[in-house]
Amino acid sequence: MTAQPWESRQPARARVLETATRLFYTEGIHSVGIDRIIAEAGVAKATFYRHFPSKDDLVRAYVVEQSSWQRAAVAGMPTASPRAKLEAIFTLMCDFGAGPDYRGCAFVNAAAEYPDPAHPVRQAIADHRRWLRDLYRELLTGEGHPDAERTADMLMLLRDGLSVGLDLDDPVRVRAAVEETLAAVLGRGSAMSEQGTTAGRR
Amino acid sequence: MTAQPWESRQPARARVLETATRLFYTEGIHSVGIDRIIAEAGVAKATFYRHFPSKDDLVRAYVVEQSSWQRAAVAGMPTASPRAKLEAIFTLMCDFGAGPDYRGCAFVNAAAEYPDPAHPVRQAIADHRRWLRDLYRELLTGEGHPDAERTADMLMLLRDGLSVGLDLDDPVRVRAAVEETLAAVLGRGSAMSEQGTTAGRR
DNA sequence: CCGAGAGTAGACAGACCTGTCTGGTAGCGT
DNA sequence: ACGCTACCAGACAGGTCTGTCTACTCTCGG
Numbered sequence: 001m002t003a004q005p006w007e008s009r010q011p012a013r014a015r016v017l018e019t020a021t022r023l024f025y026t027e028g029i030h031s032v033g034i035d036r037i038i039a040e041a042g043v044a045k046a047t048f049y050r051h052f053p054s055k056d057d058l059v060r061a062y063v064v065e066q067s068s069w070q071r072a073a074v075a076g077m078p079t080a081s082p083r084a085k086l087e088a089i090f091t092l093m094c095d096f097g098a099g100p101d102y103r104g105c106a107f108v109n110a111a112a113e114y115p116d117p118a119h120p121v122r123q124a125i126a127d128h129r130r131w132l133r134d135l136y137r138e139l140l141t142g143e144g145h146p147d148a149e150r151t152a153d154m155l156m157l158l159r160d161g162l163s164v165g166l167d168l169d170d171p172v173r174v175r176a177a178v179e180e181t182l183a184a185v186l187g188r189g190s191a192m193s194e195q196g197t198t199a200g201r202r
Numbered sequence: 203m204t205a206q207p208w209e210s211r212q213p214a215r216a217r218v219l220e221t222a223t224r225l226f227y228t229e230g231i232h233s234v235g236i237d238r239i240i241a242e243a244g245v246a247k248a249t250f251y252r253h254f255p256s257k258d259d260l261v262r263a264y265v266v267e268q269s270s271w272q273r274a275a276v277a278g279m280p281t282a283s284p285r286a287k288l289e290a291i292f293t294l295m296c297d298f299g300a301g302p303d304y305r306g307c308a309f310v311n312a313a314a315e316y317p318d319p320a321h322p323v324r325q326a327i328a329d330h331r332r333w334l335r336d337l338y339r340e341l342l343t344g345e346g347h348p349d350a351e352r353t354a355d356m357l358m359l360l361r362d363g364l365s366v367g368l369d370l371d372d373p374v375r376v377r378a379a380v381e382e383t384l385a386a387v388l389g390r391g392s393a394m395s396e397q398g399t400t401a402g403r404r
Numbered sequence: 405c406c407g408a409g410a411g412t413a414g415a416c417a418g419a420c421c422t423g424t425c426t427g428g429t430a431g432c433g434t
Numbered sequence: 435a436c437g438c439t440a441c442c443a444g445a446c447a448g449g450t451c452t453g454t455c456t457a458c459t460c461t462c463g464g
Contacts, residue, residue: 012441028315030232033421044442049423103317108366112314113230115305129370153367153379154386160366161359164310168331169358177355184356184386214411235451246412251453 013051015041017061024062025106029113059110060120066106067128074135082142083186086155090182093159094175097166105163132156154185215253217243219263226264227308231315261312262322268308269330276337284344285388288357292384295361296377299368307365334358356387 010018019041023032034055038048052058077088096102103109107125114121136155140148158181165174212220221243225234236257240250254260279290298304305311309327316323338357342350360383367376 027317028232030230030315034423035421042442045423045444046425047441050440053423055422104314108310108370109314111370112306112311113232115229125370133371150379150382153371153375154383156371157363157367157376157379157383158359159363161361161363164362164366165355165359168310168313168327169335169355173355174359177352177359180352181356181359181383181387185383236453237451244412247414247453248455249411252410255453257452 012041012043012047016043016048016051016058017065020058020062021065024059025109026101026103029059029110056120059114060124063107063110063121063124063128067124067131070128071131082139086136086139086143086186087182090158090162090178093162094166094171094178097162098171098175102166102171104167105160108160108163129156132159151185158182158185214243214245214249218245218250218253218260219267222260222264223267226261227311228303228305231261231312258321258323261316262326265309265312265323265326265330269326269333272330273333284341288338288341288345288388289384292360292364292380295364296368296373296380299364300373300377304368304373306369307362310362310365331358334361353387360384360387 016037020032020037023037023040034045034048037058038045041048052061073092074089077085077092079085080088107128110121111125114125116122117126133152133156137148137152140151140155145151158178161181162174162178165177218239222234222239225239225242236247236250239260240247243250254263275294276291279287279294281287282290309330312323313327316327318324319328335354335358339350339354342353342357347353360380363383364376364380367379
């Protein structure tokens with residue numbers, strides 16, 4: 001009875017990481033135990049601990065994987081002008097944040113559960129944020145923005161704000177405020193377009 | 203040996219709440235157990251459970267108390283113009299966030315550990331955020347701002363962004379970006395003054 | 405003086421946590 | 435056919451969690 005034709009399924013490590021990602025994101029990290037993860041992933045405990053020597057390693061892998069997803073998503077976006085790309089990134093975040101499963105930014109939430117800045121999980125979060133800020137800065141530079149450094153920091157502020165607000169406040173109002181702020185920060189070239197999933201207005 | 207002259211000390215409930223506030227904020231909520239709190243507060247377990255029927259009640263009291271602090275802090279600020287008051291509020295947040303003990307926004311962090319929006323803790327957080335947005339809106343209205351509703355939402359974005367950024371990124375750069383964004387959102391009347399604790403520039 | 409109220413100290417129950425270990429099975433390369 | 439690797443199932447240890455309970459002490463109002 002044991003060990004079905006599991007070539008059909010994903011390999012154990014991927015199943016664990018997928019399950020952990022879902023549970024960590026929707027329920028929080030400290031609230032989800034190993035037993036629950038291996039049960040829902042259909043994986044034996046020994047197998048889990050072979051792939052992830054400790055729970056913290058799993059958490060770190062979760063954060064790193066989230067970062068990889070986002071990098072891939074950005075890399076796979078249609079290459080329009082830098083400005084259009086920036087606006088598309090923020091539109092995408094607003095769309096995602098308006099969905100029913102949205103639970104805030106995975107990195108911010110993880111950081112809230114790992115206070116120590118020297119912890120590997122925090123390091124992974126810091127890596128992601130460095131990448132993100134560099135992305136903003138390069139897009140701004142590519143657009144010929146006169147103060148890409150400062151403006152990239154402002155976009156980080158906006159990004160963090162919308163991550164939190166979409167979770168805790170009314171997403172429709174947050175979205176409108178994001179569009180307005182983005183226009184104010186980037187200068188009113190072409191306002192963030194109207195193709196959002198939720199009808200724009202207010 | 204038991205029961206010293208504890209009229210000199212704070213009463214038990216206050217000691218518990220004070221200890222819990224410190225530990226919850228600096229180490230996270232799920233990471234801190236009841237045993238630790240009562241030990242550091244110097245309170246018996248039975249006493250604790252008389253004042254707080256469950257840990258969640260304590261957590262809720264922690265959130266409510268944080269909210270009270272902030273309301274009192276705002277109420278106790280010198281009453282200048284609404285605009286000056288707004289700028290002072292953001293300056294205060296930046297000053298606080300530049301300190302070594304800063305660990306992010308207590309409400310955002312707590313929300314990260316309580317995913318269920320119907321949970322009493324989340325309700326308390328929502329109450330605080332409603333108060334905060336109303337405060338922004340009223341100050342903007344008092345200043346005669348043409349679109350206080352929308353701008354209040356933008357200030358919420360900025361507030362959440364700086365709460366996160368001051369914890370996870372370089373506080374000096376975040377502060378500069380906050381000043382810039384605030385000026386952009388509020389319109390360049392009088393830029394946020396230079397009296398910060400950390401030297402302004404970049 | 406005496407009883408009520410608030411507090412202290414600590415044992416205890418039952419659940420859950422991480423992490424280890426044993427033992428068995430399925431598939432693959434050689 | 436053989437061994438290697440990856441996996442499954444589950445028991446187990448040792449600790450920690452929340453919450454309950456017993457037994458005692460101190461203080462104060464009446």
